[in-house]
Amino acid sequence: MLILVLSYGTPFEPRNFNRRFVDRSAGAGVRRIRLHDTRHTCGSLLAALDVHPRVAMQILRHSKIAVTMEVYTHVPSESTRRALRKLGKHLGKQDRK
Incomplete structure (x- = not known):
């Protein structure tokens, strides 16, 4: 099992992790998606790059x-x-008219 921890070794509270994801997404100027949707993006990118299933x-x-x-x-x-x-x-082309 993989667990995310803070710099001082305690587990990362899931709600805080989600809040940080939302804040960083907004800071990067990308549209808001659910954190879980990044798994779908990763899977699709791996497949598009012909990574073995x-x-x-x-x-x-x-x-x-x-x-x-x-x-x-x-x-x-x-x-x-x-x-x-x-x-x-x-x-x-439509944008240039």
């Missing part, structure tokens, strides 16, 4: 590969990526 499973600390692949991994197909690039170019 078993390695992703270990990083995300899942006991079953199905959880990693079916719940935490969201990777668009190449055709989806092409469509999104096309959409992005089109939207970029």
Whole structure:
């Protein structure tokens, strides 16, 4: 089991950890998401980078590969990526008018 601790060795209170995450997200100017959603982002990035699913499973600390692949991994197909690039170019043109 992994436990986060403060610099003087006591456990990090989960609510305080969540508050710090919210504060740092706001300070970085990124939209607010739930802390748990960062696990989905990590899983999707690992899959997009072609990290082997078993390695992703270990990083995300899942006991079953199905959880990693079916719940935490969201990777668009190449055709989806092409469509999104096309959409992005089109939207970029709209901004210039």
